[in-house]
Amino acid sequence: MTTVDRGLDPAPSAFEGERIMAPTPKPAGPRRRRRGGLAPYALLGPAIVILALITGWPLIQLVITSFQQFGRAQVFGAPPEWVWFENYANVLTDPVFWDVLGRTLVFTAACVVITMVLGTLIALMMMRLPKPFRMLLSIGMLLAWAMPALTATVVWGWMFDTAYGVVNYVLVNWFGQEQYFQHSWLIDPLSFFLVAGIIIVWGAVPFAAFTLYAGLTQVPDEVLEAAQLDGAGGVKRFRLIIFPFLKPIFLIVTILQIIWDLRVFTQIFALQDIGGIRALTTTLGVYIYQVSIAGGEFGQGGAIAVLTAILLMSISIYYIRQVTKEEEL
Amino acid sequence: MRKLGIVALGAAAALTLAGCASGGSGASEDGAEIRVWLVGTDTPDEARQYLIDTFEEENPGSTLVIEEQSWDGLVDRLTTSLSGSDSPDVVEVGNTQASAFTSAGAFLDLTEYYDQLGGDDLLPGFVEAGSYDGKFYAAPLYSGARLVFYKKDALEASGLSVPTTLDEYIANGEKLAADNPGKSGIWWPGQDWYNALPYIWENGGEVAVPDGDEWDAQLSSDESIAGLEQVQQVMTNASRAPKDGNETSPEVGFCDGTTLQLSAPSWVKWSILAPEDAEAPGCPDQEANLGVYALPGKDGGAAQVFAGGSNIGVSAKSAHPELAVKALEIILSDEFQTIYGENGLVPAKLSLADTLGTDEVAQAIAAAAGNAKLTPASPKWADVEAAGILQDLFVNIAQGGDVKALAEQADADIEAILNG
Numbered sequence: 001m002t003t004v005d006r007g008l009d010p011a012p013s014a015f016e017g018e019r020i021m022a023p024t025p026k027p028a029g030p031r032r033r034r035r036g037g038l039a040p041y042a043l044l045g046p047a048i049v050i051l052a053l054i055t056g057w058p059l060i061q062l063v064i065t066s067f068q069q070f071g072r073a074q075v076f077g078a079p080p081e082w083v084w085f086e087n088y089a090n091v092l093t094d095p096v097f098w099d100v101l102g103r104t105l106v107f108t109a110a111c112v113v114i115t116m117v118l119g120t121l122i123a124l125m126m127m128r129l130p131k132p133f134r135m136l137l138s139i140g141m142l143l144a145w146a147m148p149a150l151t152a153t154v155v156w157g158w159m160f161d162t163a164y165g166v167v168n169y170v171l172v173n174w175f176g177q178e179q180y181f182q183h184s185w186l187i188d189p190l191s192f193f194l195v196a197g198i199i200i201v202w203g204a205v206p207f208a209a210f211t212l213y214a215g216l217t218q219v220p221d222e223v224l225e226a227a228q229l230d231g232a233g234g235v236k237r238f239r240l241i242i243f244p245f246l247k248p249i250f251l252i253v254t255i256l257q258i259i260w261d262l263r264v265f266t267q268i269f270a271l272q273d274i275g276g277i278r279a280l281t282t283t284l285g286v287y288i289y290q291v292s293i294a295g296g297e298f299g300q301g302g303a304i305a306v307l308t309a310i311l312l313m314s315i316s317i318y319y320i321r322q323v324t325k326e327e328e329l
Numbered sequence: 330m331r332k333l334g335i336v337a338l339g340a341a342a343a344l345t346l347a348g349c350a351s352g353g354s355g356a357s358e359d360g361a362e363i364r365v366w367l368v369g370t371d372t373p374d375e376a377r378q379y380l381i382d383t384f385e386e387e388n389p390g391s392t393l394v395i396e397e398q399s400w401d402g403l404v405d406r407l408t409t410s411l412s413g414s415d416s417p418d419v420v421e422v423g424n425t426q427a428s429a430f431t432s433a434g435a436f437l438d439l440t441e442y443y444d445q446l447g448g449d450d451l452l453p454g455f456v457e458a459g460s461y462d463g464k465f466y467a468a469p470l471y472s473g474a475r476l477v478f479y480k481k482d483a484l485e486a487s488g489l490s491v492p493t494t495l496d497e498y499i500a501n502g503e504k505l506a507a508d509n510p511g512k513s514g515i516w517w518p519g520q521d522w523y524n525a526l527p528y529i530w531e532n533g534g535e536v537a538v539p540d541g542d543e544w545d546a547q548l549s550s551d552e553s554i555a556g557l558e559q560v561q562q563v564m565t566n567a568s569r570a571p572k573d574g575n576e577t578s579p580e581v582g583f584c585d586g587t588t589l590q591l592s593a594p595s596w597v598k599w600s601i602l603a604p605e606d607a608e609a610p611g612c613p614d615q616e617a618n619l620g621v622y623a624l625p626g627k628d629g630g631a632a633q634v635f636a637g638g639s640n641i642g643v644s645a646k647s648a649h650p651e652l653a654v655k656a657l658e659i660i661l662s663d664e665f666q667t668i669y670g671e672n673g674l675v676p677a678k679l680s681l682a683d684t685l686g687t688d689e690v691a692q693a694i695a696a697a698a699g700n701a702k703l704t705p706a707s708p709k710w711a712d713v714e715a716a717g718i719l720q721d722l723f724v725n726i727a728q729g730g731d732v733k734a735l736a737e738q739a740d741a742d743i744e745a746i747l748n749g
Contacts, residue, residue, distance in 0.1 A: 073433045075433070076412050163570070164581075182569065187573040187728065273575060274574075276573055276724075277721045277725065290715055293408075294404070294716075295746075
C-alpha cells in the first residue's frame, strides 16, 4: 500500500517543481490530457443544470400534462384530473391524426430530399466559382438564411397572391398563360405544399450548402487528382470519393433537416391564413397548436407533442448510430 | 368582425378569485400602476388620452398605462398572461371570446359593480356574453356593425339603386359583376364566414342550437341550405375575390377599382378613406363616391348580421383590483363612451346611441346594430373557429362544391367539437 502511494506521490510534485523551475511564457496547457477527476464534470455541470431547467423541466411538464385532462380552467388554477392514457388513445384512434402524420412525413421527405440535392449542387458549384462570385453567392444565401420564417412566408405569399401576385402576373402577361389569371396557388393542397415547400427549401438550402461546402474544402486534392488521372469522371469521383468522405456531414445535415421539417410550424400556419383549406394542409406542428393552444385541449395537444418527440428521437437515434458506426470503422 | 372566438370550461377558480380580490385591497394602493390592454386600433387616441388623464386626476399618485395588443392570437396571449403573476389589470376581449375566460375564472366577479357601471343601460347581448353562471364578469366595451360599402357611380352606371331586400342585393351584385367584367359586384373572399351568417339567419337557419345538454348543428337544415346556396350564388356570380382569400385589407380592391361593393365592419370606412401616404393607404378622393347602407333582410328592413364587438373585464390576478374597477368605471362613463359613438363605434350604453350622429353611416350602423346576432353561446365555440371549420366550409362553397354534402360534413365536425 505504501509503495503504491509512494509511486504516485512524486509525479505531481515533480510536475509542480518543473513549473516553478521553468516558467515558460506559453504553458502548453490545452495539450495536456488527464482522464478522470472531477474537473470535466464540474465543467459540464452548469450546462447540464441549464439544460435540465430549460429543456428537461418543460419536457417533464409536457409528459405530465399529456396524462391529464388539462383545459383552460386548469391554466387558471383548477386542479387537473388524471386520465392517464386516455389522451393517447383519443389521438391514436383519431383518423385526423393519421392523416396529418402521413401528410407531414411525405412533405418532410420531399423537402429534405430537395434541400439536400440543391444544397449539394450549390456546395459543389461554390468549389468551382471564382472568389468574387462565391462571395456574392454566399452573401445571397446568408440573407436568405437570416430572413425570419414569418417574413419570408409573408413575402412569398405576396408573390403567389391570387389577385395581385407577381407570379400570376408574369405567367399571364409574359407567357400568355391565361389560365393563371386570378389563379389561386393555395386552394389545391398539392399546390399549397408546392408553395410551402419552396419557402421551406429556400430557407433551408443555405445551411446545407454552407455545411457541405465546408466539408468539401477538406477533401484532399491529391486523392481527387489521382482518381482523375485514373480516368474517373465527375459523377464517379463524387460517388466514390467525395460522398464517402463527407458521409458523416451528409448524415448530420439530413437529420437536422428532418427534425426541422417534421416540426415546421411558421410557414404552414402563416400560409393557411393567406389561403388554402386548413383541414387538408395541416401538418404536425400546426396540428399541435390547433389542438392545444387554440383549442384549449392542452392534455390532448401534449399527447400529440410527446408522440412527435418520440418519432423525432427515434429517427435521430437511428441516424446518430449510423454515424458513430461509420466513425468506428 | 375580426377573429372573434369563444371557448369556455368549468368555473372552478372561485377560490383564487376571492383570494386575489381581498388580497389586493387595502391601503397599499398609493403609487400603483394600472395596465390596461386594448386590442387593435379601434379605440380612438382621444379616448385613450381621456382615460389616462381622468384616471390619474381621480387617483393622485397612481398611473395608468395602455398597452395595445393585436387581435391575432389574442386568446393564447390572454390565456398565458392572465394566468401569470404579471397579469395586466384591465383587459379587452372579443365578445365571442369572453366566455373562454369568464368560465375559466380569469376575470374578477363584477356583479356588485353592475349598477355602478351602467346597469340595465348596458348593451344586453354583450352583458350576456360577459356573464357566466349568473355572475357578471366582463362589461360591454363597444359594438361594431357590418355595413355594405359601395361605389355610387358604379351603382348608377348600371341603373341600380340601394337594395331593400336580400334578393335585390344579390341581384344587384350579379348585375354589377356582369356589367363590369373582372370586377366584384360584391367582394367576398372565401374565408370570410362572418358575412355568410346573415344569409343563414335570414332564411330561418341557424349555425347550431342547444338541445338539452348537447348542441345540434343546423347548417344542413333546409333553411340553412337555402342560405348557403345564396352564398354560393354570390361568391360565384358576383365576387371576383380569391376563393380562398381572407377578409383583411378590403380597401385595396375598393381603391384600385376592382371592388364595387363589399360588406365589412363599420370602421372599414376609415381604412378606405385613409390618406394616400398612410402606412395602409386608402383613397380619400373616393369620399364623395363612397356610399353605405345596412345589409337588407329577406323581407326588407335590416338583415340579422353578426354582432362583433368587445367586452372588458378586470383580471382575477390584478394586484390592484379596486383601482382597476375605477379605471373600468371611467371606460364605461358617458364621456368616454361618447368618443366611441363619435368615431362610428356603437357605445356600450343604449342611451348613448344618438352619439353616432345622423349621417348615412350612423343610420346604417343603428339599423344594423338593432338587428345583430351572435354565434352559438357555447364555451367551446372558439374551438370551432380555431379548427377553421367555417373558413374551410366557405372556401369549399366558393369553389362550387356540393353545398348539402359540405354542410353535413361541417355539422358533424361542429358537433364533434361542441359536444366533445
